[in-house]
Amino acid sequence: MPNFSFGSTQGRAQPVVVEQARFHSMCDACESREASVCAALDEHDLHRLAAAAVVIEADPGRTFITEGDAADNFYNLTRGTVKLYKLLPDGRRQITGFAHRGDFLGLAVSRNYAFSAEAIDRVRYCRFSRRGLRTLLDDFPVMEKRLLDVASNELVAAQEQMLLLGRKTAKERLASFLLAQEMRKTPCVHSDQPLSLSMTRGDIADYLGLTIETVSRTFTRLKNDGLIAIFHTDHIVILDRDGLIRLADGYTLDH
Amino acid sequence: MPNFSFGSTQGRAQPVVVEQARFHSMCDACESREASVCAALDEHDLHRLAAAAVVIEADPGRTFITEGDAADNFYNLTRGTVKLYKLLPDGRRQITGFAHRGDFLGLAVSRNYAFSAEAIDRVRYCRFSRRGLRTLLDDFPVMEKRLLDVASNELVAAQEQMLLLGRKTAKERLASFLLAQEMRKTPCVHSDQPLSLSMTRGDIADYLGLTIETVSRTFTRLKNDGLIAIFHTDHIVILDRDGLIRLADGYTLDH
């Protein structure tokens, strides 16, 4: 599911500008074109789109959008995984989502980003100026439709996450998370391949509204219940998908 | 802030169709036109919009959108307040938001509503068919832009709510809620008028991811702290706005 969010290109050291994406061929051969909003454009329109973009790479841990900063740019992720989060003054953190190849970041009506974005692994993205986006959307209404669809899906996902954060138990949260991860990796197809998690226990905890310790203990409980198997902490095999689904959907009254 | 959400026109007894909104004057004189997406349209376009709408009234407690039902219609609320929620099989409920005059409901990419909607007080809304919306948006790109803006704002609000549900204490949640309610009622202006809450303690609890008892106790604690005064359970006066803001923003380490 594409991500659509809000969140300055600043950090300890600047991310690396890889290329000016001013050639038609740039977007034409983009590794994530089908996955992104750019899929809505035909060859000719891609040319104009490319003229407005700068391709940038960022190392793991790099924060390239900071909550509260002026929302001057928006981003289209073409490679890697990014975590989006909000902070409270005392350091409490809530990860509001993970963005992947094809996802759109930084769209905001307000003058400032409402969240921060940090690369989890090595990341590549296209950067557009806010003004650039506006004229682009005016010229290509089809992209606007696409953005609306993406935003609608994001809203559905956000509501689901509110249900999780407000009403589900730790076990239910982790079950929901694992199923969502698997669904994202291989939609529909149920492979027996282990699911590899790119995020740490801390990230999972901050995404599910739990602590690291509770996430760890809950992994162990799911393992002991025979629902999953764990290899090397970040490779998970789902042993009982139906059981996990029942758990995630809140059917369990027993523990 | 306008609401933009997802959630069949069904319930125990059907809501009352008040009028076919087929006359130009209908939307022209609409009590919530400025507040809604319709504000984007000029006189001429309003004519076409009205042709597609049915005006309906519903009593308090009426559920007019049910999660999981086919998403055949979408709605524009013109009067009253609506709660939007998701349920787990055992009855646990999460209210994902409250919709007010001017808010848009039911926009969904998926075939089914992702949430239910229930009238809190007497409600009036315009109902459009899904197909109607599609052709409308095709004809009036300006409305699509408007919807995108609304959806963007909703997403920002949803992220804020995730922070609240995942990381804030009961006191912080209620403080955030009260400030948001006041902000919605009188944006910017800080009146000394008591804030009147249209929802029950149960609704507030299900919105904040708490129980009725905790909400009640937390109201009492805020009162004892001198932050608010409570009249008649549903009329609140904010006595110390700055204190409440600090609390809501998570600055408090003491209690």
Place this chain on the structure above:
DNA sequence: CGAGCAATTGAGACAAGTCAAAGCTGGTGG
């Protein structure tokens, strides 16, 4: 005036948090 519902308050239980210690893993350099 009593039925019914919402809200409050109290007492005790429990799920998840906190604090602390130890295990595991991967990288680095002697």
Place this chain on the structure above:
DNA sequence: CCACCAGCTTTGACTTGTCTCAATTGCTCG
């Protein structure tokens, strides 16, 4: 090649904020 360090994860013991259960109060309306 191995020892050591640093960071992540797991596990244990204990605490606590919120939930659950239950009783009481207060309000509204017939």
